[in-house]
Amino acid sequence: MPFPDAGAAVSIVDSHCHLDFHNFDEDRDELIARAKAAGVTRMVTICTRLREEPKIRAIAESHDGIFYAAGTHPMSVAEEPMITVEDLVALARHPKFVGIGETGLDYHYTAESAAAQQESLRIHIEAARRTGLPLIIHARDADEDMARILTEEHRAGAYSCVMHCFSSGAELAQAALDLGFYLSMSGIAAFPRSTELREIFAAAPIDRILVETDAPYLAPPPHRGKRNEPAFVTRTAAKGAEIFGLSYEEFAAQTSANFDRLFTRAAA
Known part of the structure; x- marks a missing residue:
């Protein structure tokens, strides 16, 4: 489908x-301006x-439309x-403050800290229960x-x-959806070889899909291999619209409505 005009x-x-x-x-202020444009x-x-929370909080406080979440990333659990x-x-x-995490399990790079990661994950889940805020999950090579x-x-x-930046298998996707959770689509879904991942998204209910950049990582084509930034979420959304057979405008509206339903503090 055609990419939307800038x-x-x-x-x-x-x-x-x-x-x-x-x-x-x-160029933080400039890239935020590019995103809004x-x-x-x-x-x-x-x-x-x-320990980085004060900096992230200050960014959110300084800009309309920017919110934040905090937690201990699973790859950092052993060091924090x-x-x-x-x-x-x-x-x-x-x-x-709109969400708990990101937390989760990463056995690709940090399998040696699996037990500590699981403990940390359960702590974050309890905090999500107590606050009523959504949990933000990172999962890599730890589907079971x-x-x-x-x-x-x-x-x-x-x-x-x-399930942030979802790129795991169909079984974990279904388990998450069965629990009423959401799957978030990153630039990985737009990579040419991500056919199986696109099929997982296509099989999911459209009202459970979010879109993200994970910037500065995972820039979608044609920016792949370069620094990602929030403006490029439009490229991933264009691919998402194609996956679901929607116009860009329809996909943007649907994923924004989904975001509002999950991240109630940041609702438009």
Whole structure:
């Protein structure tokens, strides 16, 4: 499908980016302006280590339409003090704090810390329960444990959740959808070889799909291999519209409505 004109006034959300990363230190305000010019009216910037939370909070406080979430990334669990439920509940009092995480399991790079990752994940889940804010999940090469823990914990007490940058298998996708969770589409879905991933998204209900950049990572074509930024969420959304047989405008409106339903504090 044709890519939308850069000046088109079609509102869309980047549900997951990392605006605090050093990759953006020289032009952070400019890239935020570029995103807004492309129609990206809201962004959620993610804190992955609690010691960085003040910087992420300051970015959100300084810009309309930017919200934030915080947690301990699974790849950092072994290097950081174990987070507590109380830590997260305290952070959640801020009006621009909209989600818990990202948390999750990553056995690709950090399998040696699997036990600590699982402990941290369960702590984040309890914080999501207590605050009523959505859990933001990172999953890589840990589908079986991820599905098991999310299901066990949901039986113990309901919570909401998005599988951020979803690129796992169909079984984990179905397990998440069965729990009422959401799948978030990143630039990976637009990569030429991601046929199986696109099929997983196509089989999911459209009202459970979000779109994101994970900037500065995973830039979609034609920017692949370069620094990603929130404006490029429009490229991933164009591919998402194609997957679901919708116009860009319809896909942007649907994913924005889905975002509002999940991230209620950031609702338009």
